[in-house]
Structure formats: structure tokens, C-alpha cells
Amino acid sequence: MALSNDMFRNIQAKLTEFSRKNRVKTGVFDLNLGQTHKMNFSKPDFIKSDGYNIATYRDGPEDGPLLILIHGWPEIAYSWKTTVPALTGAGYRVITYDLRGFGRSDAPHGIEHYAITQMVADLDKVIEAQGRRTATLIGHDWGGIIMWQAGLMLAHRIERLISICTPHVKHAPVDPLKIFRKRYGKDHYFLEFRDRPEEIAALFASNPDAFFRLMFRTTRPGQKMEDNFTHIPKNFLDYLLAGEPKLLGAVMSEKDRTEYTRAYEKSGFHGGMSLYRNTTQNWELARGLPEKIDIPSLMLSPENDLILPPQTTDHMPAIMKNLTRQTVPDCGHWAMWDNPNFINKAILNWLTKTPIQKNSLASLCG
Template sequence: MPRQHHFIDVDGCRIHVVDEGTGPAVLLCHGFPEYWRSWRKQIPILVGAGYRVLAFDMRGHGQSDAPGSVEDYSVAHTVGDVIATMDALAIERAVIVGHDAGTTTAYHAALMRPDRIRGVFGLSVPYIPRGEMSLIRALRGAVPPAFYMIYFQEPGIAEADLEADPREALRRLFFANSGAYEGAPIMMMAAPGGGLVETLPAPAGAMEFMSDQELDAYAEQYGRTGFRGGLNGYRVFERNWEITAPWRGARLPVPAAYIGGNADTVLGFPGFRAAAEQMGDATFVDGAGHWIQAERPDLVNEALLRFLATCPV
């Protein structure tokens, strides 16, 4: 099936999804600050291997709507977007893939709707069962207030910082969190009394894993939408913790696998590497950072296809 662009109405929120190929369905959920083209190096490989690929613009990103209320970005809403899209396109079951913030949706889709999800594949962020407190409460007692996840909490501050020059903000975020930066992994902190972007290193030239043309496309998207939708995903940590009370300590009920870069800051968070190792087929890639599907698409595609072959149709 040639590439199609669908716009699915989910309780008044329009969700954009790219649909290509035929065969068992694979759902792709990007992270922040990205949009559906995060998967540009996976889509043709998956289609060529006989899969139907649906790459989402998660709510608040790309061509999907960006609701005004922070609570509209909860995991209940994003999992609802996935299930409603499957219903609209007559997809009974699928494997779901998530990167970065998209893993929250992917893992909870598997937890909440194992009747619809055949397997889950995570990139960068492993599955961590719900604990005694929300991530944001745990962070507030463990890291400085300048830590990026805390810096992102107050509406308007990070938006102004990132939107002053979207292309430069994206360029620095991508480079600083990639394996191409010799100082990786880094712990992103806002400047005292200042912003985050100014503290991030800038590449000397074009980035090997992201062409200037691709960066321009990202900048065009975020120049149009702003960053608030993506940032709101960080502002629902407490709400997500409340919503997921029934799944406290739950294991993933479907087959799972993981791939991450050893230069990714995420794997340095306490307990995250051990959690990744418990996700069945776990792969750790030397020299790769946070954007592993762009930095090492060969290894990501190999691991993903290997996992898909094990998932019952």
C-alpha cells in the first residue's frame, strides 16, 4: 500500500498518522522533540520486510492537534489515541514501538490493552514499573532544580527558551544528546538564572545522523507548532502516576525488547540499565546516544526485525 496520511478524530483531538505497507501492523511512537519523521530510517525497511507501518505524530506534535490543557497529554489520552487509530483503520492487533517519551505510550498500551498489543519494543527508555512515587517527585529530591525535566515543568519558561530560535535549539539538543558529542553522555541543566539552550554544545558542522535538510524540516514543524505540546508530556508525570495506580509493580504482559546507546544519558539514571536488561532481548550500542534510530539505524532495524519475527501474529 502506498504511503497515506490519515487524520483520526479522537474525542475532538485530530491525530495525524502516516500509514504505509501491508502485513502485520507496527505502530511507531516518537519522542521529544520529534515528529513522525523520527522513523525515516525504519519505515522503508519495515515496509520492505512485509509490515504495515503506522508512524504517529503524537498529540502536540507535527500535524496532530495540540490541546490546551496539560492533563490532555496524560498516558490515558495517548494510549487512547493509539487504540482509536487502530479502531479507525480496522487494525485488530499490532506491535508497538516507542522512543524516548513515546515509550510511555508504548509500554502503557501494552499494560492497558494486551488484547490489542502483540509486543512492545522500546528505544532509549526502558520499562520501569510504577513505584512508590512519581518520577517528578523522585527527581525533585535527587537532582538540582536546573535539571531539564524540572526546568520543563513551569509553563512558558522552556517554551520561550526553545522557541527563540527553534532550529538552533533543535540542533543543539540533537547534537548534545548524541554519540557524536565527545562529552556524551551529559546531564542537561539550565544556566543559573537563564535557559537550557545556551548551555548545550553546538556541532561544528552538519551532523552525520541528521542532514541539514532534515534539521530544516524539524525546525519548520516546531516553528509552526511551538514546543508546548511536547513539554506538556513532561508536565503530566504526577497525573500519569495517579492514573496508573492499578498497574503498580506490574510486569509487561506481552513480549518485549529494548535497544539503547551506551552514550545515552538515560542509561545512567539509577536502575535504568538494570531495567533494560530485564526486557527480554536487550541491546546496548557503543558510540550511540539518545537518537539511536537515526544514529545507528542498521542495528536498530536488525534488532527490531529480529523481535518482530518472534511476536505471534
């Protein structure tokens, strides 16, 4: 029996409601923000940084204002799939890239290759390769850490800063790893990555699809961080030993998740883990350095982020002169997948009303 238009619309409405209630991501974006992405994540342009290849991906009008998107862990440039079309549709030139150690970028062994100074140097090369002197940065998770540090180390390069999840923090009085150990025990994942890097990397690589199934889920009020993130290696091993039971709250489709599996089958997990293994070294490097950032900045905090809840940004106004904070409702840590329409609208609204300051170092170099 052929479906009438009314029957079809009724089924479509029910599917939409089911998707909303069950947090199933269909890849459909707000009509005003673009429905399809053109960025080809399978064909990067490579640039050189410190002798290593960094995979970059480009889209949008070449003469548009430049936005550099920086992913986190365990992510890749593809993490911005739901963000790129909104930004390019608004006329921005958008560059994403696989951090060194991730995706199609080179993944050298040795934690010295992943110090925060090196990650910022890579970002500098990405901006330079676009033939521009300055750019606006958007970072998520570890991308936010790199972005904030660029705001200190490359202030002359930076027009505006937008962080999703990750606050700019004051310098800790003691090594952060000591804080994690005291609060969460020796099997906190920061400590596990430091103490058992090869073993943990091999564990994740033994079944990357299962790893991403476990990781890329939304969270809800009342859940505890310990249930999802604090003890990642232990949680993943328990999940495998339990026979990989069905999980609720997936934020992306199986097809999208496959992009991550393929990428990590190429790069391995050692590069991303090396970011965490530099925690003590990065802390030592930052001692005595300035903490204040005057660059116009937007902090987007997901309401249900177990790792970095909105209250972790409460200190930021004291060290940031030009800051806007906004909470992302009904959303967990993987915000670009969990609530893409809100994220895209918040970014575009803020960019529209936050012009580059004419007296900023960035504008003087432009």
C-alpha cells in the first residue's frame, strides 16, 4: 500500500520525536545552518611542522574570516562534521586538522613530541599555511587546552577564542597528577596513561569500535563522573569482559563511529595518550608565566558534562578581561554531536556580535 502524504508526515514526526527522546543523532541540521557538509575528511592537505606531517582540511570561501577548529581526545578532525556546514554557510573560511598523533597526521613516539609548546607550534604552522597572519580559534576538550595556551603564547596571532567544555585555568599550586591521585586513586586515567602507556594503548587498540561505543555517549543529570570517565581503562576492560552489553545514549551513528575506528587503526592511541603523559611537564613549563587572557572569548559549557561541568568555569572572569560564558542545555561532553544546533547558533551569534578589537595585537598584525 502506498503511503499518503499525511501518513508519511505522521511517521516522520514520530521518528523525529523518538530521536529527540532517545538522543539518536540523525545528522539533520537546522535548515538555517546548512544541511550537508562539503569538507572532504578523506583528502587532507598536509603541512609540515617540526618535520612532521599535519593533516588539514579546508572548506568555505577563501576570502572569508578564518576559523581554526581544534579537536580533543579521543577525537579527530571529523569531530567537527556537525559544525563545519554552519560556519561555512555563514561565509567563514574553516580549517580543521588532525592533531599530531591523531588521524592522518604523523604520530611520532616519545612524549617530548606532544608537549603543549609543540602542540601550539603546530597550530601556528596551520595558521601560517593559510596565508593569514591571524585567526579565530574554536577548541573542544584538549583542543580547548591548546587554544587557551595559544591565547597566551601566540596572542599576536589570535583574533577571538571559543572553547567548548574546556575552561582556561589558573596555574595549579601542585602537580595536577597529585591532585587526581588523592581524589580518585592511582587508576585515574591520567595516571594510568602515564604509568602503563603501552599496555593501555594496546587495550584500546584491541577493539577500537567497542572503545568508541563506550566513550561517545551522552550523560544525564545525576550520573557520576566515575561511571563514565574517571577510570577509563578499567571501565573499558570491564565492558569487554562483560561481553560488550548494549549501551544507551550514543551520540553518533555507527557510520560516523567507523571514521574514528579507521583513523585510530592507522595512528594508534599512543599519540593522544602522550598529551596526558605531559601533564607534569606542562605544569612545570607554565610556572611563573602569565595567566590572564584579554582576547575576546566565549566559553560554552555543556549542562551535563561530567568531566568539566559549568561550575568549573566560575574562576574564569578573574583571569579573563573579555569573557562571555554560556551553558549548553541538555548536553554532555561530546557537545558538537549531542546538541549541534545549539552549539552552531551560539558560535555564530557570538561571532556576529563580537568583532575583532581594533586595538588588539592580532588586528595590528593583520
